[in-house]
Amino acid sequence: MKKQIIDFRIIDRKMLAGDRYALLKLVVADGSQLPEGIRAGQFAQVDAGCKGVMLRRPISINKIDYATGELWLLVRDAGRGTHAITRLSEGDMLNMVLPLGNTFSYPAAGSKVLLVGGGVGVAPMLQLGIELKAMGTDPVFLLGARSQTDLLELDEFSRTGKVHVTTEDGSMGVRGFVTDHPAMNERYDMVYCCGPAPMMKSVARSARKSGSACEVSLENMMACGLGACLCCVEKTVKGNVCVCTEGPVFNIDQLTWN
Amino acid sequence: MELNLSVDLGRGLKLKNPVMTASGTFGYGEEFADFINLDKLGGYIVKGTTLNPREGNDYPRMAETPSGMLNAVGLQNKGVDYFIREIYPRIQRFDSAMVVNVSGASPDDYAEVCRRLAPLDGVAAVEVNISCPNVKQGGMAFGTTCEGAAAVTRAVRAAFPRHVIVKLSPNVTSVTDIALAAEAEGADSVSLINTLMGMAIDVERRRPCLSTITGGLSGPAVRPVAVRMVWQVAKAVKIPVIGLGGITCGRDALEFIMAGATAIEIGTANFIDPAVTVKAVEEITDYCHRHGISDIAELRGII
Numbered sequence: 183m184k185k186q187i188i189d190f191r192i193i194d195r196k197m198l199a200g201d202r203y204a205l206l207k208l209v210v211a212d213g214s215q216l217p218e219g220i221r222a223g224q225f226a227q228v229d230a231g232c233k234g235v236m237l238r239r240p241i242s243i244n245k246i247d248y249a250t251g252e253l254w255l256l257v258r259d260a261g262r263g264t265h266a267i268t269r270l271s272e273g274d275m276l277n278m279v280l281p282l283g284n285t286f287s288y289p290a291a292g293s294k295v296l297l298v299g300g301g302v303g304v305a306p307m308l309q310l311g312i313e314l315k316a317m318g319t320d321p322v323f324l325l326g327a328r329s330q331t332d333l334l335e336l337d338e339f340s341r342t343g344k345v346h347v348t349t350e351d352g353s354m355g356v357r358g359f360v361t362d363h364p365a366m367n368e369r370y371d372m373v374y375c376c377g378p379a380p381m382m383k384s385v386a387r388s389a390r391k392s393g394s395a396c397e398v399s400l401e402n403m404m405a406c407g408l409g410a411c412l413c414c415v416e417k418t419v420k421g422n423v424c425v426c427t428e429g430p431v432f433n434i435d436q437l438t439w440n
Numbered sequence: 441m442e443l444n445l446s447v448d449l450g451r452g453l454k455l456k457n458p459v460m461t462a463s464g465t466f467g468y469g470e471e472f473a474d475f476i477n478l479d480k481l482g483g484y485i486v487k488g489t490t491l492n493p494r495e496g497n498d499y500p501r502m503a504e505t506p507s508g509m510l511n512a513v514g515l516q517n518k519g520v521d522y523f524i525r526e527i528y529p530r531i532q533r534f535d536s537a538m539v540v541n542v543s544g545a546s547p548d549d550y551a552e553v554c555r556r557l558a559p560l561d562g563v564a565a566v567e568v569n570i571s572c573p574n575v576k577q578g579g580m581a582f583g584t585t586c587e588g589a590a591a592v593t594r595a596v597r598a599a600f601p602r603h604v605i606v607k608l609s610p611n612v613t614s615v616t617d618i619a620l621a622a623e624a625e626g627a628d629s630v631s632l633i634n635t636l637m638g639m640a641i642d643v644e645r646r647r648p649c650l651s652t653i654t655g656g657l658s659g660p661a662v663r664p665v666a667v668r669m670v671w672q673v674a675k676a677v678k679i680p681v682i683g684l685g686g687i688t689c690g691r692d693a694l695e696f697i698m699a700g701a702t703a704i705e706i707g708t709a710n711f712i713d714p715a716v717t718v719k720a721v722e723e724i725t726d727y728c729h730r731h732g733i734s735d736i737a738e739l740r741g742i743i
C-alpha cells in the first residue's frame with residue numbers, strides 16, 4: 183500500500199473528557215479520495231505544526247469511512263505536540279503521512295473476540311470493531327478508564343457492539359482495571375488490546391491464563407515512522423524490530439513480556 | 441540557461457547533483473520510494489554496516505530536543521554479509537550513486553567490511569564512520585585522535601579500490617587536524633558533521649531520556665556548528681568536502697556549498713518531510729536560475 187503525504191482539513195472537532203482529548207474528523211483538503219485500503223491498527227505521522235515541535239507524532243486511525251471520505255483521530259493532550267493538535271479548529275489543515283504500520287489480524291467469521299482499550303488506547307478499537315462486524319464477527323468491547331468522564335466515544339462503541347466498562351473509581355461499570363472485569367476470564371479466539379504498557383502486559387497475562395490468543399498495539403516513541411531510523415524498536419523473539427513497520431500490532435507470543 | 445548541478449568528488453564518484461542522504465536517516469533508500477523518485481538524488485548513503493550483526497542499544501533511543509533530536513541507535517544492522525545477500529540486489533535499481541556507511545571496532549574490522557563490499561560494482565563509495573558517539577568501543581574513539589583516524593583510513597584505503605569518504609566527528613578540539621590526517625592516508629573526501637554528543641533529562645521521571653544517558657544530537661540545532669566546521673575544513677584540505685548537519689531545504693544546502701562543500705547530505709529532515717531531498721534539489725535549481733548561476737561550482741567556497 184502506497185504511503186502518502188497528504189494535507190487534511192478538519193471538518194469537526196469535539197473536545198472530550200474536560201478538554202483532555204479531542205475527536206477530530208478530517209477530509210482530504212483538496213477534495214480527493216482517501217488513500218485506499220487503510221485498516222484498523224494502522225497509524226498516521228501527524229505534523230503538529232506548532233512552534234517547538236519538530237518531529238511528527240504517531241496517531242492511530244480511530245475510524246475511516248470511505249462512504250463519507252472521513253477519517254477520525256482521537257487525540258489525548260499528552261505533551262506539546264498533542265496539545266497543539268487537540269487545539270486545532272474546524273477548517274484548520276493537518277498534514278499527515280499515512281497509512282503506516284501493520285494491521286490487526288482477522289479471525290474467521292463468527293469468532294469470539296474481545297477488544298480491550300484503556301485510556302486513549304480505545305482509539306484503534308473502534309475501527310477494528312467496525313471491520314470485524316462487517317466481516318461477521320460480533321465485537322465485544324471492554325473499555326477501561328479512570329472515571330466515567332474519561333470514557334471516550336461510548337456512543338460509537340455501543341453502536342458497533344456490546345460494551346463492558348471498568349472505572350478505577352467505580353463511577354461506571356465494574357470498579358478497578360480492565361483485568362478485574364469477569365469478561366476477562368473467558369476464553370476468546372482473540373483478545374485485542376491497546377492502552378498503557380502496564381495495562382497491556384496484564385491483559386496479555388490474563389489472556390495467556392485463559393488460553394486466548396492476544397494481539398497488542400504498542401506505542402513506542404517514533405522519529406520517522408517509516409522503518410528508516412530504528413528509534414522505535416521493541417525487543418521480540420526475533421531481536422529488536424521496528425514498531426513502526428513490523429508493528430504497531432504484535433501477537434504477544436512475539437514479545438519478550440512475561 | 442543550461443544549468444550544471446553535477447559534481448565530481450574524484451575516483452569515480454560523480455553525482456548528478458550535490459544532494460545525498462545521510463546514513464542512518466534514510467534506511468536503505470527503499471523506505472522512501474513511495475514519496476520520491478530516488479533517481480533524482482545525487483546519491484544515497486545507506487545505514488551503518490558492520491562486520492557482524494548488531495542489535496543496537498536498548499529502547500528508548502530517541503528524544504526530541506529544541507530544533508533537533510538525540511539518538512542512540514547504536515548501529516543496529518544485520519551485518520555486511522546480509523547486506524550483500526539480501527539488500528544490495530534490491531536497492532541497486534536506483535539510478536543514483538549508492539554509498540555504504542561502514543563502522544567497526546578496529547581498523548581490521550573496517551577493512552574487512554570494505555573488502556567484502558569491494559566486488560559490488562554498484563557500491564560507488566564507502567563512507568567510513570569514525571565518529572559514531574553511540575557505541576562503547578571503537579566508533580568515536582577513532583574519530584577523536586589523528587592517529588585513530590589515520591589508522592582506519594589507511595586500512596580502508598588498502599581494502600577498497602573506489603571512492604573512500606571519511607566521516608568526521610564534531611566532538612573534537614580541532615576537526616581540521618583530523619581531516620588532514622585522513623587526507624594524508626588517502627581519503628578521497630571527508631564528510632562532516634556526524635552528531636554532536638548531547639544529553640537530555642526527563643525531569644518528571646528524574647531519568648535520562650535515552651537508555652544510554654548520552655546520545656547524538658542532529659537536526660537544525662547543529663547547523664551553525666556544522667557550517668563553521670565545513671568552512672574550516674574546506675579551507676584546510678585539498679580533497680572535496682561533503683557537508684551535513686541540520687539541512688532542511690535548498691537554502692540550508694547552499695550555506696554548506698558556499699562554505700566550501702562540494703556535495704551535501706540530508707539526515708533528520710527526512711523524518712519530518714520524507715520528500716525533502718527532491719525538494720532541496722528543486723530549490724537549489726531555482727536559486728541558480730534566479731541568481732544567473734550556470735554551474736553549481738560557481739557557488740562553492742565563495743565565503
Ligand SMILES: Cc1cc2nc3c(=O)[nH]c(=O)nc-3n(C[C@H](O)[C@H](O)[C@H](O)COP(=O)(O)OP(=O)(O)OC[C@H]3O[C@@H](n4cnc5c(N)ncnc54)[C@H](O)[C@@H]3O)c2cc1C
Nearest residue numbers: 239240241242257258260261262263264305401402403430
Ligand atoms: C503507533 C502509535 C499510535 C498512537 N496512537 C495514538 C492515538 O490514537 N491517540 C493519542 O492521543 N496518542 C497516540 N499515540 C501516542 C502519541 O503519539 C504520543 O502521546 C505523542 O507522540 C506525544 O507527543 P507530545 O508532543 O504531545 O508529547 P511530548 O511532549 O513529546 O511528550 C510528553 C510525554 O509523552 C511521552 N511520549 C512521547 N512520545 C510518546 C509516544 N509515542 N507514545 C507514548 N508516550 C509518548 C513522553 O515520554 C512524555 O512523557 C500513539 C503512539 C504510537 C506509537
Ligand SMILES: Cc1cc2nc3c(=O)[nH]c(=O)nc-3n(C[C@H](O)[C@H](O)[C@H](O)COP(=O)(O)O)c2cc1C
Nearest residue numbers: 462463464488511569633634658659685686707708
Ligand atoms: C537516527 C539516526 C541514526 C544515525 N545513524 C548513523 C550511522 O549509522 N552512521 C553514520 O555515519 N551516521 C549516522 N547518523 C548521523 C547522520 O548521518 C548525520 O551525520 C547527522 O544526523 C547530522 O545530520 P542531520 O542534522 O541532517 O541529521 C545517524 C543520525 C540519526 C538521527
Ligand code: FES
Nearest residue numbers: 406407409412426
Ligand atoms: S520510527 Fe523510525 S524506524 Fe520506526
